[in-house]
Amino acid sequence: MVEQRARQDWTIEPMLRSVPGVADVVGFGGGIKQYQIQIDSLKLRNYKLTLTEVYRAVADNNANIGGNFIEYDDEALVVRGIGLLRSLDEIKEIVLTSPNGTSVFVKNIAEVVICPQMINGMVNHNKQDDVVQGIVLFIKDKNITEVINGVKEKIDYLNYHGLPSGVRIVPIYERTDLVQKTIHTVEHNMLEGIALILVILFIFLRRIVASLVIIIVIPLCLLFAFILVDIANVSANLISLGAIDFGIIVDSAVVLVEALMVK
Structure with a gap:
């Protein structure tokens, strides 16, 4: 694994560092x-x-x-x-x-x-006892999707033109899939939450107009939040997407609507 680690340190890492938004590439496994x-x-x-x-x-x-x-x-x-x-x-x-x-x-x-060099540890993957692994670190506040697409282009180039025959870079973990699943979860929770809240509020409030007012608050608040995220140039990552709490939004709207109905 000495030659594979040398190829990563001297060929792969410099190429991946040239991608805009990549801060560093940390290598593990193999032998220096x-x-x-x-x-x-x-x-x-x-x-x-x-x-x-x-x-x-x-x-x-x-x-x-x-x-x-x-x-x-x-x-x-x-x-x-x-x-x-x-x-x-x-x-x-x-x-x-x-x-x-x-x-x-x-x-x-x-x-x-x-x-x-003296080995202090090794990286195991599936049934392989020793593999060479590289972790790409992103620059803060950069668009993760754009950076990953740039890294993929460099990897494709290295696999077909920059590495010897029989040597390939195989991604084992990618944040794009996780971000896409998070976005899907947000969409799923919003649509399912709207339908569920509409039924529950109509049962307890018995007023369709009041229920619709509360339901409209959810997409409007999300739209306003995403506008602020875009203005602040905050990327759509796990932290920014996970910061949206539907429960707080609905609770506030329910309290206000109930107060108006009581008056």
Whole structure:
């Protein structure tokens, strides 16, 4: 799972972060790829080297250094010296010391391998013991539906063009379905609530006009609430939709209508 995690960290996450409204992508599972130099202590002693010397040699050969700038017309071009290591062979060929003109390389005192970083946990999905998972975090107050659609477009592009054959991104949880179910619940509660309240109020008040007045309050209040939500640029998320309480709206209308009927 090391290669899958590396693809997520260096290919998938930067692509998804480019979607407007995405704050970050948090990766879980798999193993974080590391180039490890596994030193043989006996060989290190034979060449009269220390771990500090090996560390400094590798660090000096894996540097990214600035080199001032070059003036070009009205611009200043920054000069940078890139000496980053890119493969196991490059690490193996790092010179540690040169006693008597004979170079001692990393490969002479150690084995260079690719291994995962120490694992503190793993992600299980269904019957798979270890999978690589990424969680997309949204920016506050952004339209969730628009952001998710943008993420889906990037995922489709990566599945067909950006990933090797046999590697795919499979969504396992999506907030779009939850938001749509919440909207359906709001519509269902409104229609069913109107019908139920109409029957109950007509039974107790025995006046169809008073019952209709109370019923009309529900859609009018919802319409006013959604207008304010739109003006304030609040997205239709679980919190904003769940903040609507039909019971309080109907209770207030019932109290007012009953007070007028008593007078």
